[in-house]
Amino acid sequence: MRDSLDAADRQRFAGSYAHRKSALSHLAFGVSSTPRATQRPVAIVMERGDGAHVVDVDGNRFIDYALGYGPLILGHTPPSVIAAIQNELSRGLRTASVHRGEAELAELIAACVPSAEQTSFVSTGTEAIQLALRVARAATGRVKIVKFRANYHGWADGIHVGNAIGQDGASALGQDPQAAQSVTLLDWGDAEQVEAVLDSSFAAVIVEPVAINGGCFEPPAGFLERLRTATQRCGALLIFDEVITGFRLALGGAQERYGVTPDLSVLGKALGAGLPISAVSGSRAAMEVLSSGRLMHRGTFNGNPLSVAAAIACLEELRDGHNEIYARMDAFAGRLCRFLSDRATLRGVPVRARQAGAALQIFAAEAAIETLRDTAQVDKENTLLFTGALLREGVQTLPRGLCYLSAAHSLADIEATEAAIAAAVDAVAHAKAA
Numbered sequence: 001m002r003d004s005l006d007a008a009d010r011q012r013f014a015g016s017y018a019h020r021k022s023a024l025s026h027l028a029f030g031v032s033s034t035p036r037a038t039q040r041p042v043a044i045v046m047e048r049g050d051g052a053h054v055v056d057v058d059g060n061r062f063i064d065y066a067l068g069y070g071p072l073i074l075g076h077t078p079p080s081v082i083a084a085i086q087n088e089l090s091r092g093l094r095t096a097s098v099h100r101g102e103a104e105l106a107e108l109i110a111a112c113v114p115s116a117e118q119t120s121f122v123s124t125g126t127e128a129i130q131l132a133l134r135v136a137r138a139a140t141g142r143v144k145i146v147k148f149r150a151n152y153h154g155w156a157d158g159i160h161v162g163n164a165i166g167q168d169g170a171s172a173l174g175q176d177p178q179a180a181q182s183v184t185l186l187d188w189g190d191a192e193q194v195e196a197v198l199d200s201s202f203a204a205v206i207v208e209p210v211a212i213n214g215g216c217f218e219p220p221a222g223f224l225e226r227l228r229t230a231t232q233r234c235g236a237l238l239i240f241d242e243v244i245t246g247f248r249l250a251l252g253g254a255q256e257r258y259g260v261t262p263d264l265s266v267l268g269k270a271l272g273a274g275l276p277i278s279a280v281s282g283s284r285a286a287m288e289v290l291s292s293g294r295l296m297h298r299g300t301f302n303g304n305p306l307s308v309a310a311a312i313a314c315l316e317e318l319r320d321g322h323n324e325i326y327a328r329m330d331a332f333a334g335r336l337c338r339f340l341s342d343r344a345t346l347r348g349v350p351v352r353a354r355q356a357g358a359a360l361q362i363f364a365a366e367a368a369i370e371t372l373r374d375t376a377q378v379d380k381e382n383t384l385l386f387t388g389a390l391l392r393e394g395v396q397t398l399p400r401g402l403c404y405l406s407a408a409h410s411l412a413d414i415e416a417t418e419a420a421i422a423a424a425v426d427a428v429a430h431a432k433a434a
């Protein structure tokens with residue numbers, strides 16, 4: 001794949017190129033989270049969002065499947081969420097105060113998520129993972145954790161290991177290599193490995209129940225059930241990291257979709273409809289160390305009223321519309337997945353797609369990507385180039401090819417996206433032939 005339209009890009013995305021240059025002078029790396037700078041042909045600078053669309057500083061409009069890296073499940077301008085935030089703002093910021101909303105939100109989560117009898121709030125998924133691991137260690141009096149390869153649980157030193165196939169160990173510059181010593185890495189989807197390793201020295205097994213970060217892989221039949229049985233057998237806690245899958249794959253997340261209830265669930269992203277809020281939820285027994293006040297749970301911005309107001313409005317809308325919303329998002333994701341696969345096959349372009357509910361992963365790869373292990377064959381550079389080709393056709397995905405559907409995407413958006421996919425695939429086929 002070739003990045004062939006550079007001169008035209010410079011004109012069309014002139015404002016974004018100029019911003020990138022000037023931002024670098026005082027903003028480290030020009031962005032506030034490293035992957036945002038990987039977008040091709042340039043990290044586009046957003047002017048505004050509107051439903052399922054975004055408009056950049058050059059006036060280019062895109063159908064958006066990046067959705068703020070997942071949170072914008074109701075799109076960029078959900079009226080009920082924006083009204084709730086405005087109402088909350090009219091009462092002052094009330095940061096770090098005790099307020100009625102946090103208990104109301106915890107009750108709403110309990111009504112939606114099977115495992116969520118008790119909930120504690122933090123701001124980010126990374127913090128929530130840290131809290132969940134601490135709860136598991138405090139509740140069991142044990143230290144060791146099972147984590148799966150190519151599952152991602154945030155960027156904290158103690159768990160940021162084995163984030164890609166073929167990359168065991170710490171992967172971030174500056175990471176304390178000792179911090180994750182109590183983590184045992186196993187292969188996601190292989191329940192036998194877990195059954196062989198797990199004993200009474202383990203505090204928890206943490207898992208992305210659907211391997212969205214690895215490339216949208218649904219759990220093999222029986223995998224989650226066997227994790228449930230194996231953890232119960234040796235007294236370890238089962239933690240579902242539902243930062244992505246929570247409120248996205250179903251109102252009750254992956255645990256509702258697959259009928260397996262963990263001890264602890266980590267929620268984030270879609271929970272806040274775009275505002276920063278994450279949570280650890282769990283059974284009364286698993287959460288006892290927190291609900292008794294024995295385990296330290298701190299954070300100035302935890303349960304901040306603005307995020308809580310947004311989350312309540314978001315969950316109410318998802319609860320009231322869930323029968324229709326999830327079926328439509330799944331159907332749209334399936335349709336785009338099939339269209340992309342068929343078009344790429346037709347034109348002989350090595351691009352592939354996988355779907356898991358309302359999420360879709362695009363890969364550039366010569367060989368079929370059937371399992372998480374196959375993702376070692378993915379051409380990351382060509383994936384970036386292909387999502388850059390889609391951007392030129394008016395479709396924004398995450399640069400690494402992950403796409404999310406929202407309740408705001410319409411049939412017209414899907415049809416326009418198919419036209420854009422066809423044009424992007426054709427552009428790659430032409431460049432290959434040239």
Ligand SMILES: Cc1ncc(COP(=O)(O)O)c(C=O)c1O
Pocket residue numbers: 123124125126127129152153154155208213241242243244268269278
């Ligand atoms: C499954 C999963 N867990 C945890 C996190 C960390 O969440 P945050 O980026 O809010 O810290 C992410 C982020 O993408 C995630 O995908």
